[in-house]
Amino acid sequence: MLQFNHVFKTYSDGTSAVKDLNLKINKGEFVCFIGPSGCGKTTTMKMVNRLIDITEGSILVDDKDIKDQDAVELRRSMGYVIQQIGLMPHMTIKENIVLVGTLLKWSKERKDERARELLKLVNMPEEYLDKYPHELSGGQQQRIGVLRALAVNPPLILMDEPFGALDPITRDSLQEEFKKLQKELNKTIIFVTHDMDEALKLADKVVIMRDGEVVQADTPEEILRHPANEFVEEFLGRDRLIQGKPDVTTVGQIMESSPVTAQTGATLKSAISTMRDRHVDSLLVVDSNNVLQGYIDIEAMNLNYKKANIVDDLMETDVFSVSGESLLRDTVHKILRRGAAYVPVVDEAYHLEGIVTRATLANLVYDTIWGDGKELEEKVAAAE
């Protein structure tokens, strides 16, 4: 889709903004360029639609060198959204949305239809079509700014800190809306930002730049898990690295590996004494091969104590379990949603491997807040 080959940008006074940039971006990818100011991220983006000329190297869009295309035509074939929004104050919302259509000499009917269609995408009523930009709030204006970029349905959209000037709440909702929209429409997005949270939230691929060079280009998960160097680590921030943990931690890493169980065929009496000894209110039931069969809890036993003798009679077989390889973030979500107190962890053959309880999760939260405890230990050790 988009390819940077040894791209350099050197200004006439000798400062170089971009040095030997090589990057390949696939169709439908959401790519965030991020870095401290002056790192060349905006320059890189603006070279794609030739607002800034390349000094050396080449940029290919769909395997065609952008230098061989007319700059004006090229820009019309890409969407462009900027931080200052830049709606034409003297044009109505409708005229603003279909501005590129006007440049391409679309018929009036086609433009009207397209404007209505697009406005629906962001759930704004049609009355807005005849309003002027100053009658809209900042968030609404930038929604129109995004729609304007989508007007002629370009496959590639360039965005220069589009949500940077909005208040945090509006920014959040626009980010979500936009991410959804991008998935739906399958657009390739080049998104420049200096907000790491934004990049991690939106991007399929994050390109971290410094002094005109790419430091690391990878998925958000991979960057959180393996920051390329100290700069990236620092840029991410310690908090985010810890917060990032649940993203990549697997259930296997945090589970309790010796859950309290009862064997099939065990009597209720022995089950109850196990519960009392271990201070638990339910037991996982496994067969002799340690294959999970179900669970039994104290309430069921209380009600049916007289009717049954062995755990098999009372156990609930519809048990929700997860695999040890599944990501913790999904599991947490499931536990919370189901309101379950615990989730057994099994392998592919349903052998019981461990258990994740709410207490396990509480420990994890504790670690997130207090670090992994090493810091504290170090201090204590130093004091001693």
Add this chain to the structure above:
Amino acid sequence: MMEFFAEHGNELVIKTWEHFYISLAAMLLGVIVAVPLGVLLSRVPKLADRLISFVGILQTIPSLAILAFFIPIVGIGKIPAILALFFYSLLPILRNTYIGVRDVDQGVVEAGKGMGMSNWQSVLKMELPLSLPVIMAGIRLSTVYLIGWAALAAFIGGGGLGDFIFDGLNLYQPSLILAGTIPATILAVIADRSLALLESKLTPEGLKDSYEAA
């Protein structure tokens, strides 16, 4: 009073008309030259400041002197008068066009460019409409000045209401001086009002509201 009109009425109408069209012609010439020049200058801001201060210096040459300079070059009559006045109309229009276009919201201009507006489209569809109120203010200012200065056209045989004023001065007849001054003043007021009307007609809908809101 009636006597004066009986004697000079016809002449008064003719002179007022002359006065009007000398000023109008100079103003139109000024617009035709200064607006495009102002837009061009906004593309080369370094040169612009120098050129505008140069034109500013021209402006300080006394108008009588300019008229005198023009006699050897273009002779006397209406055309030289119009040319001289045209020089005076340049500065306000040029400066306002330059500032108006320069101060158009850069975000808007960048968005327009980034979406694929050619230079022409950028000027015609964005920069001129958006700077129109400022440009019109320059045109109004320069028109009112021109109507005042046009009285000097009489010196080089350009005609206009200046004829009355100089006759009045030479013959020591205050009524003639007033007959030149009052219509010129009325003319200036009318011109200013009609240009204001034209300005609000031309100002794009969305801009009007935002000015009111601001």
